[in-house]
Amino acid sequence: MSEENSFFIKVYNVVRQIPEGKVTSYGAIAKYLGSPQSSRMVGWAMNASHSLIDVPAHRVVNRKGLLTGKHHFGGAKIMQQLLENEGIIVIENQIQDFEKHLWDPIHYLKDF
Numbered sequence: 001m002s003e004e005n006s007f008f009i010k011v012y013n014v015v016r017q018i019p020e021g022k023v024t025s026y027g028a029i030a031k032y033l034g035s036p037q038s039s040r041m042v043g044w045a046m047n048a049s050h051s052l053i054d055v056p057a058h059r060v061v062n063r064k065g066l067l068t069g070k071h072h073f074g075g076a077k078i079m080q081q082l083l084e085n086e087g088i089i090v091i092e093n094q095i096q097d098f099e100k101h102l103w104d105p106i107h108y109l110k111d112f
Contacts, residue, residue, distance in 0.1 A: 004041075007033070011045040012052065014105050018059040021086045022103035023095060025063045032105040039063075047072050058082040065098030 014029050026039040026046070035041070042060070046069055049055040058079045062068045070079040070093065080090045089096040 007035075007038070007041060008045040008048060011042050012049060012055045014109065015046075015049070015055050015057065015060060017105070017109060018056060018103050021088060021101065023059045023061050023065070023083070023088065023098075023101050024103045024105060025061060027063050028102075028104050028106070029060065032109065043069065050074075056082075059103075061095060065095035065102075067093045067095075 010033050011029055014024075014032060018024055026042040027036070029042045030036055030038040033042075046057045046060050049057045050072060057069065058073065060069065067079050067083075067090065070076065073079045073082075080093070083090055083095070088101050095101060
């Protein structure tokens with residue numbers, strides 16, 4: 001298994017743990033995995049995850065709560081709709097009350 005595939009699998013394992021109604025950021029996942037400079041690689045993992053039905057990629061946003069990956073969901077509003085179905089309010093691609101919905105894996109998961 002390549003190092004990139006191994007990293008992607010670790011990312012997916014974290015994302016699978018994000019509770020409904022919560023979101024995390026690419027950077028928070030990268031930091032949790034011990035690679036704080038790898039938030040872009042977390043984004044690549046999320047882009048590659050859309051064929052995996054058990055990875056809730058819609059719950060991963062940028063550090064400001066923006067839906068930066070929305071164009072990978074097959075429609076302009078699908079990511080927003082998925083989040084709103086979980087009770088998260090999104091206005092102009094921005095999660096409202098972002099801190100309230102933020103789930104940081106460092107605080108909730110033991111280790112990867």
